[in-house]
Amino acid sequence: MSEPKRMLLPGWDVSRETMAKLEQYGDLIRKWTPKINLVAPASLPDLWERHILDSAQLLPLAPTAPKTWTDLGSGGGLPGIVIAILSPDTEVTLIESDQRKAAFLRTCTRELGLSATIRPNRIDEVAPLGADVVTARALAPLPNLLPLVARHLAPDGIALLPKGKNAQTEIDDARADWGFDLQTHTSHTNPEATILRLERITRA
């Protein structure tokens, strides 16, 4: 008999084991947030939708089975740990300079049996990683973010950057100094949010 599946997002089933790991990860965030503020405490009742599904929705926007994925300013592992759970064959690197958060991320990889690499450093101090996919959630406005993204993205790589209501202003501001091909996707979890998918990022 085939393994029972559960629906993560419409049209996207995952195994029971994967779903259990996502739930276990949510439990770790709930346990540690009172100590180190991994997510806004007020968002904890909606943790699944606001943070876990919000992160998971990035994966289908990436090329199929990317070999390497770097998440910048991962904080509590959003989206890096979620991607490492959902795409176990991808080499995921999480860069997070806050040492307590980096310790939490190491706990996640150990307890969830993930092969992700945690870099407890500043993004601009890590040697360029040439990743197939770079993500950064709630890290910085696009003009400040692009130098960090460009540092770690492969020349033919894809950046996936969740943005809020100010997405268009950030895009317009970034165009002053940068060239890029852009697709925008409305978030499944917040109709006011947009996911930017950038390719061929170059300094103007």
Ligand SMILES: C[S@@+](CC[C@H](N)C(=O)[O-])C[C@H]1O[C@@H](n2cnc3c(N)ncnc32)[C@H](O)[C@@H]1O
């Ligand atoms: C607002 S939090 C967002 C965390 C996570 N991505 C999320 O969506 O919940 C930004 C995180 O980026 C980290 N950060 C900020 N600047 C950084 C830098 N230059 N290098 C590494 N980490 C950085 C901070 O320590 C913080 O954990």
